[in-house]
Amino acid sequence: MAVEAQVPYQEAIEVHHPHSWITKYWFSQDHKVIAIQYGITAIGVGLVALALSALMRLQLGFPDTFDFIDPEAYYQFITMHGMIMVIYLLTALLLGGFGNYLIPLMCGARDMVFPFVNMISYHVYFLSVIVLLASYFVPGGPTGAGWTLYPPQAILEGTPGVDWGILTMLGSLAIFIVAFTMGGLNYVTTILQARTRGMTLMRMPLSVWGIFMATVLGLLAFPALFVSAIMMLLDKTIGTSFFMPAISSIGETLDYSGGSPLLFQHLFWFFGHPEVYIVALPAFGIVSDLISTHARKNIFGYRMMVWAIVAIGVLSFIVWAHHMYVSGMHPWFGFFFATTTLIIAVPTAIKVYNWTLTLWRANIHLTVPMLFAIAFVITFVMGGITGLFLGNVIVDVPLSDTYFVVAHFHMVMGVAPILVIFGAIYHWYPKMTGKMLNDTLGHIHFWVTFLGTYIIYYPMHYLGFVGVPRRYFANGDMAIIDSSVEMLNQTITVAALIVGIFQAVFIWNLIYSYFRGKDSGHNPWKATTLEWQTPETPPRHGNWEDKKLPTVHRWAYDYSVPGEEDDFVPQTAPQTGSQPAT
């Protein structure tokens, strides 16, 4: 079957047009509807996680004030907060949401290659969220094992939710992985096999590259989590000893013997570190497009950016045990993993330089998406540099399990990707709805969020240095802890509450603008990529005109090309012959 036969094949696909409300909005096979379903669910469950963080902050800022927060509840908040943020919000929103929305549009495809599987993927994800939230309704409540779920403690008496919560958590994770796999296979296959004429890999927008590599990482890393979840379920339910050594708990010798807790940690982080990049790479990609579009300048070093994404993806599989420096693992591993960890900083730094160089002498429009993009670069550098500290064994050992680590990972994988997600929503909302988001509300939202997160996380580095431990319900009268800590904790809490409440401005903006927003037209940002060239906004089911897919003639970054009338040239515009083909 020749390639030439492929495009007409795709062009001729009859999308099955839905009729009833149910097939249009609930069981839809349209990647755009599925994307929005993923997005709404993820943001919804993300708000739960945000509320939990507010409760934690209340306890930390004002200990002994809130009767309903006991240590058990605090552990449950931590666990649910961390897990929801990492998996059910960020992974689902960046890949299920943006991946679904952008891949077919940016590659010039009618839809995902298997829309039915794509639809099922969302509903299975939804199920996983239900099972997760059910944790709060089972006897004993959710597990309080921390988002890393380390055994033995995760399944032993003394940890909250040991009877049911841990089961719903592990079950929910397994279900989530099934959902992710169905979606992920679709994303990867669509990018590899269903692009339109002229769309080579090296002409794809970096958003698609980031999402692509992240999905590949997901398909290869989630198996490790899946396997560990199954084994821990077996340890818990039928008493196998995969992860459980001989142990005596509360004076009683348990039936476990011979298992290896270190095995769990290795499997968990074999998943866990790539997971960090599953969250980061789509953000890297999207922010590159935001910066280039709103700075009216081509991205600096496109090829280098692509290769950096690929290199980071590959390297992310051989750095996992930098999370285990204090675990008692093989003493030689520290050297090995510190080295690989520092190597991964090279492609990452390249990306940061290229973003900066893209901004250099550019025609910067300080739109809301651009503000978020710049905020991302600053925050990411901040979190990345503390990562270099923590990558060194000798520095990590005293800082491990302190607030320094909390500050680091919130900067680098919490706040930074969230900023990109906000920027991306302000950027693509017009395409999704045909309406612009309100600019004033956007600015308010941006400044409160950006400055607020600095007030929250900046002092945490200091807390870590003075020795405040992570995952502590209260510090009590610990002699080692400085008196400045109390005041700082109160400040952080106040800032966190303000930031949390101000997210309502954003939600309100989403709803308000949908009904009252300014019409956006097809291409409000004058962007080059394919999704802005659709014949309709929002694009119809099937994206392009019947029997006609767009043809791509150039890369995605022809901004401010000398000699061109407009300051952008869409990817669909034929080469005029004077410029070199890209």
Place this chain on the structure above:
Amino acid sequence: MAEATGLRNLQVVDDWAADVEVFRGVPWGKAMMWIFLLSDTFIFTCFLTAYMTVRMTTSEPWPNPSEVFALEAFGVPVPLLLIAIMTFILITSSGTMAMAVNMGYRRRRGPAALLMVITALLGASFVGMQAFEWTKLIMDEGVRPWGNPMGAPQFGSTFFMITGFHGLHVSAGVVYLAVVAWRVWRGRYEKQGYDIVEITGLYWHFVDLVWVFIFAFFYLW
């Protein structure tokens, strides 16, 4: 498909640099199945790595699989007899599957469907023997997922988990084969072609492939 054999390394660059598709001429379903199998490889390898780890770290003796899995034949215990038969069956089913693919592409849907059914039956008999093996292990040898009289409790837990997960794959494959065989027989793929048989075959061969590793690492270690 063999146009550029002389310059293979360049061909690969061309393919990755092409528009529309990277895997030239590979149908979507087949590309997706390959990627799924890659992901599944990671699942099975994680299981096997976990097995390796618990086996290498245990300080209790590990039961000798050749003895545990021996069967009495004509009055003498033959080591791994049933396992040998199961291996043989799975390999044979891979052979019939490969022929089904061939028949499909020749558009001989009768033989293709028949060969798929034979494959499914062989698969079902494999699962049946596995059930027998499990029963014997549980009833006669007293092996349980949480312990056994012969040594390290991880012997039972890894055995049941890994062969169980593999057995689930085989069972799912039997259902998958049956459905596709039925549709092939009904002529459902006359228009769109018989790639589906090859795709089903990929899954089936993969199940066989996993067994090769289980055989070597679990039964022969």
Place this chain on the structure above:
Amino acid sequence: MAADTGQQHPISVYFWIWTLLFVFSAASYTVDYIGFQGYMRWTLIIIFMMLKAGFIVAIFMHMRWERVALITAILVPPGALLVLVALMAMESDYTWATRILYFGEDPAPVPLPPPSH
């Protein structure tokens, strides 16, 4: 999608491979039956295993006839697994050593006698 151009090869190839797989399985079984131990055992078993796996992937799954782009895309990523396995093997040795060191259990699990026939 257009058919009839997919993977089609003479049936005799499959019979050959079927026979070979059978032979290699029998060979690795024999290694156990004879009771080879140590390096000899593991070299042989792994060679036969890799041969079987290779033939299944190359011939039955038609990898041999696929384009290099597909071959590399599928065969390169499992390299990450080799790193995992190698490091976990080291880790396991270390765990075992510490267990023996701190809990002082019998360092050498009594080697079971080779199966007697």
